[in-house]
Amino acid sequence: MTQFDRAQRAASSDRIHLHLYVAGLTPKSTRAVADLNRLCEEHLAGRCCVEIIDIYQQPQRAVDAQIIAVPTLVKTEPAPTMRLIGKLTESGQVLKSLGLAA
Amino acid sequence: MSTQSNYDTRAPDLEARLRAKQVECASLKARLEEAEAVLHAIRVGEIDALMVAGADGPQVFTLEGADHPYRVMVESMSEGAATLIGDGTVAYANARLASMLCVPLERLLGGSLTEYLDAVDAERFKRACAAAHEGFQFEEMELRCGDGTSLPARISLNPLPPSSQGNGASAPLCLVATDLTDSRRNAELAAAINDRLNAEAALREASRHKDVFLAMLAHELRNPLSPIRNASAILMRLVGSAPQAQALIAMITRQTDHLARLVDDLLDVSRIAQNRIELRKETIEIGQIVDHAVETVQPIMREKSHQLRVNRPAEPLYILGDRARLAQCLSNLLHNAAKYTGAGGSITLVIRASDTEIDFEVHDNGSGIGRELLPHVFELFVQSERTLDRAQGGLGIGLSLVKGLIEMHGGTVTAASEGPQRGSTFTVRMPRAAPPVVVNGADEPPSVPMRRVLIVDDNVDAADSLAQLLKGNGHEVETAYSATAALERLGRCCPEFVLLDIGLPELDGYQLAGRVRALPHLRATRLIAVTGYGQTEDRLRARAAGFDDHLVKPVDLPALDRILAGACVPSG
Numbered sequence: 001m002t003q004f005d006r007a008q009r010a011a012s013s014d015r016i017h018l019h020l021y022v023a024g025l026t027p028k029s030t031r032a033v034a035d036l037n038r039l040c041e042e043h044l045a046g047r048c049c050v051e052i053i054d055i056y057q058q059p060q061r062a063v064d065a066q067i068i069a070v071p072t073l074v075k076t077e078p079a080p081t082m083r084l085i086g087k088l089t090e091s092g093q094v095l096k097s098l099g100l101a102a
Numbered sequence: 103m104s105t106q107s108n109y110d111t112r113a114p115d116l117e118a119r120l121r122a123k124q125v126e127c128a129s130l131k132a133r134l135e136e137a138e139a140v141l142h143a144i145r146v147g148e149i150d151a152l153m154v155a156g157a158d159g160p161q162v163f164t165l166e167g168a169d170h171p172y173r174v175m176v177e178s179m180s181e182g183a184a185t186l187i188g189d190g191t192v193a194y195a196n197a198r199l200a201s202m203l204c205v206p207l208e209r210l211l212g213g214s215l216t217e218y219l220d221a222v223d224a225e226r227f228k229r230a231c232a233a234a235h236e237g238f239q240f241e242e243m244e245l246r247c248g249d250g251t252s253l254p255a256r257i258s259l260n261p262l263p264p265s266s267q268g269n270g271a272s273a274p275l276c277l278v279a280t281d282l283t284d285s286r287r288n289a290e291l292a293a294a295i296n297d298r299l300n301a302e303a304a305l306r307e308a309s310r311h312k313d314v315f316l317a318m319l320a321h322e323l324r325n326p327l328s329p330i331r332n333a334s335a336i337l338m339r340l341v342g343s344a345p346q347a348q349a350l351i352a353m354i355t356r357q358t359d360h361l362a363r364l365v366d367d368l369l370d371v372s373r374i375a376q377n378r379i380e381l382r383k384e385t386i387e388i389g390q391i392v393d394h395a396v397e398t399v400q401p402i403m404r405e406k407s408h409q410l411r412v413n414r415p416a417e418p419l420y421i422l423g424d425r426a427r428l429a430q431c432l433s434n435l436l437h438n439a440a441k442y443t444g445a446g447g448s449i450t451l452v453i454r455a456s457d458t459e460i461d462f463e464v465h466d467n468g469s470g471i472g473r474e475l476l477p478h479v480f481e482l483f484v485q486s487e488r489t490l491d492r493a494q495g496g497l498g499i500g501l502s503l504v505k506g507l508i509e510m511h512g513g514t515v516t517a518a519s520e521g522p523q524r525g526s527t528f529t530v531r532m533p534r535a536a537p538p539v540v541v542n543g544a545d546e547p548p549s550v551p552m553r554r555v556l557i558v559d560d561n562v563d564a565a566d567s568l569a570q571l572l573k574g575n576g577h578e579v580e581t582a583y584s585a586t587a588a589l590e591r592l593g594r595c596c597p598e599f600v601l602l603d604i605g606l607p608e609l610d611g612y613q614l615a616g617r618v619r620a621l622p623h624l625r626a627t628r629l630i631a632v633t634g635y636g637q638t639e640d641r642l643r644a645r646a647a648g649f650d651d652h653l654v655k656p657v658d659l660p661a662l663d664r665i666l667a668g669a670c671v672p673s674g
Contacts (some may be wrong), residue, residue, distance in 0.1 A: 023151035023162055025171040055153060059160040062153050068140055070151040070162075085140050086148025 016048040016100065017077040023070045024056050028087065032071035035088035043091060044100070075100070182255075182279035185262070190214045190231050199279055202255070204248035215277070218245050227257070234259035234275050242282065254282040313375045320369035325561065327362050328656035332567030334358065335659075339574055356401055362656065363398075367434075371482065371499045374506035381424040381510060385538040388419045388453065388460065395432035396451075399440055406445045410436075414453035419460055422535040423511045431507050431515075434500040435464045435528050442526070443468030455534060462530040471519035471526050479517045480505040501528075508532070550667045554578045554596075558588040558614070559603040559632070568601070568657060577666070585609035589617060596623055599666060601653075604633040604644070612647040619648040630665060632657060 020036050022029035033052060040048050055062040055070055065074060073084045075098045082098045095101045143149050152163045176183050182199030184192050192211055200207040203218050216224040223243045230239045240258040247253055260276045334354045341347040373379040392412060403410055421428070432451075439449045443466045452463040471479060483498040501517075508515045513532040519525065555577050559565035562583055569579040580597070582588035585606050592600070600618065604611035615629055631644035631652045644652045651665050 023164055025175075026150045026164055027170070028148065028150040030171075055151070055160075055162055059153075059162070063155070063160045067153050069143060069149040070153065071149065083136065086143035086146070 015077070016044060016075065018048055018050045019065070019074045019076060020050065020052045021055055021062055021065065021067045021070050021072045021074070022052060024054055026070075029071050032073070032088050035091075036073065039088065039091045039094060043095060073098075180281070182277075182281075184210075184215070184277040184279075186215070186231065186259075186275040186277055190216065190228065193274065202247070202253060202279060202281055203245060204251070218247070219243060220246060230257070230259055231275060235261050235273060237261070245279070254286055256280045256282055309375075313372045316368055316372035317376075320365050320372065323365045324362070324369070324655060325564070327358060327365065329561070329563035329567045330354070330358050331362070331656055332564075332571050336567065336570050336574065367499050367503050370430075371503050371506070374503065374510075375482075379507075379510065381427060383422055383424055385420050385422055385535050386425050386428070388414070388421060388462075391425065391429045391432055392451065392453070394429040395436055398429075398433045399436040402437065402440045403449070406440060406443070406447070408440055408443060408446070409448040410451070411448070412451045412453075414451075415455055417455075418537065419453070419455050420535040420537050421460060421511075421532050423532070427507050428511070428532075431504045431530065432462060432464075434504050435462075435530070438500055438528070439464050439466035439468065439526070442466065442470075458534055460532050460534045462532070464528045465525065466527075467525040470522045470524045471517065472522050476517060476519060480515070504530070550575065550577075550663050552576050552578065553598050553666050555599045555601065555666070556580050556582060556588065556591060556595075556597040557601045558582045558585070558606070558611075559601075560584060560606050561603070564603075564655075571659070575663075585614045588614060592618060592621060592624060597627060599628050599630060601630045601632055601657075601662075602649070604631055604640070612643060615644075615647045615649055628665075 018036070018040075020032060022032060036050060040050060053061050055067065062070075069085055071086070071088070073088060073094070075082045075084075080099075084094060084097050088094050092101070144152075150165045152165075154161050154163060177196050177198075179196075180198065182196060182202045184195040184199055187193045192213055192215065195207060195210045197207055200210050203210065205218075216227055219227055226241055227243065230241050233239050238258065238260050240256055242254065242256050245253045245255050256279070258278045258280075260278075262274045262276055334351050338348070338351045338355075342351065370379065392414065396410065396412065399410075436449065436451065443449060447467050450463075450465040452461075452465065454461045454463070480501050482502040505515050508530055511532060513530060515528065515530045518527045518529070555572055557565045557569050557572075557579060559568075559581075560583055565581045565583060569581045572579045580591060580595070582591050585608055588600075588602075602611045602614060606614065609617075611631060611633075615631070618624055618627070618629060628650040629648060631640075631647075631649040632655060633640050633644070633652070641652050653661060653665070
């Protein structure tokens with residue numbers, strides 16, 4: 001591991017890592033992206049790393065993460081891994097489900 | 103003891119097993135909750151795609167309506183799109199493809215695209231379709247449209263994932279057709295623009311060659327004039343008392359001056375074209391310019407018995423400009439009038455002044471200017487009536503030169519004529535300047551003390567004639583025809599002035615100047631550069647090389663006198 005990688009890992013260790021799996025432009029996927037952006041801005045500003053994965057473009061990642069239905073939001077860090085399937089409209093409910101409620 | 107110990111170890115074992123069961127239970131509960139969450143999300147319609155494992159890898163199933171955005175995208179894009187099945191039957195086509203082909207969409211569906219290709223392209227298309235099952239293909243083709251026109255297009259073909267429908271060669275293909283009309287036209291336009299740019303560059307280059315050639319030509323024509331002019335001055339001094347000789351020498355002088363003026367015009371015109379002319383501006387009373395201009399045209403007007411009248415206001419009028427250049431302009435206009443006015447004709451120079459401008463109008467009652475020529479009279483090499491005998495002579499550069507010089511002064515020049523044989527009027531309009539604050543010291547020729555002068559020039563005639571002239575004025579003059587001879591001469595004597603031709607072979611004037619400046623006993627010697635081109639850069643270079651002054655060939659004797667008198671000559 002290079003020094004850079006170590007530094008990066010150290011810096012990001014206390015962050016919340018969220019992966020949102022979507023299926024291209026489908027209506028519920030686009031709405032989930034919008035909902036997640038709003039949630040992060042309003043409740044997790046500066047504390048979260050979001051990655052959006054299109055299962056059309058990266059099917060293998062969806063398989064590896066055992067994604068069944070889309071949209072699915074996965075919290076990988078901090079442990080434990082939590083997943084939330086379906087809509088993300090209710091921010092409070094989402095945070096609670098992911099174990100991130102203040 | 104042993105049973106006791108057995109009992110003691112069994113109790114913790116049970117506890118551990120209980121704990122393990124509890125953990126297992128919690129894990130099962132979590133998995134169950136997750137499975138329930140998925141089922142719930144599906145049931146209430148919160149998801150719109152499912153991921154399933156297929157025989158050939160993961161597949162995505164989108165639910166009804168989820169592909170709506172893609173449909174909109176495909177229908178609204180500017181490319182034609184189609185899905186081909188079997189041997190090329192169109193199973194789906196977007197509206198754009200139909201409009202590209204100028205056929206109704208219904209006709210397109212179920213048909214084959216080969217209907218819109220000629221035989222050769224149809225074969226290429228079939229081959230491309232066959233190859234597309236292995237991977238992406240593209241071809242450029244001419245589509246033959248329903249309305250009889252043809253349309254250049256790039257056809258790209260992609261295999262749809264084989265697992266999604268059927269298998270092997272019958273797998274559907276995705277076709278995208280891009281209209282190349284615009285990009286072809288753009289490429290043609292770009293090529294045309296490029297051609298024009300190249301042509302323009304070639305013309306500019308040719309024009310630059312012409313300017314360089316004119317400058318060289320004028321320079322070469324000018325060189326022999328110095329010795330001729332010097333020689334006629336000497337002759338006048340030697341045999342000037344004989345009346346017949348006097349007339350002949352006067353003729354030589356007149357013709358030489360005429361030739362010098364033509365050559366100078368040519369040189370000036372090429373300098374204006376190359377933006378390499380500089381003005382020495384000062385406040386001038388117009389009388390000085392007018393007198394000088396009139397003086398230069400006296401000979402030709404006398405010859406043709408012209409009547410010249412000059413009408414000017416009595417008050418002194420000033421303009422800011424280059425004395426010599428403005429006189430040159432006026433004299434060119436008068437000369438032009440004389441040239442195109444028959445014997446005994448009349449020429450009038452009228453000067454009018456407003457508060458801000460001064461007009462110089464040159465009227466004649468000569469051959470006039472035709473309507474079609476009038477807009478072009480100031481263009482280079484334009485002349486009226488190019489007769490075979492070229493009775494009028496000249497090069498057609500005088501007026502072009504006037505226009506260039508007057509415009510450099512911030513003035514304008516216009517031509518007017520009622521038509522052929524009805525005379526012409528040329529009007530120069532210049533901004534009027536305020537009178538100078540102090541006028542002192544008239545331009546009297548300086549009295550020149552006897553000087554020791556060395557003339558260095560590889561043109562033996564030029565050197566000798568100038569030497570003889572200067573000797574005639576009482577100076578002590580030596581000549582050297584090469585740089586080597588000059589250095590040899592300078593090694594043993596100490597002239598006050600060295601006139602140095604810049605264009606010497608072997609060692610040029612600049613290098614020679616450097617050598618001379620290195621000689622300690624010549625500290626006080628003044629070095630005068632004599633060049634053919636009176637360009638600013640020549641002057642600056644001469645300065646840098648250690649010259650004190652700079653003269654342009656043919657050497658103007660009053661200017662040389664001023665230098666020899668020790669007067670400071672401005673050298674730009």
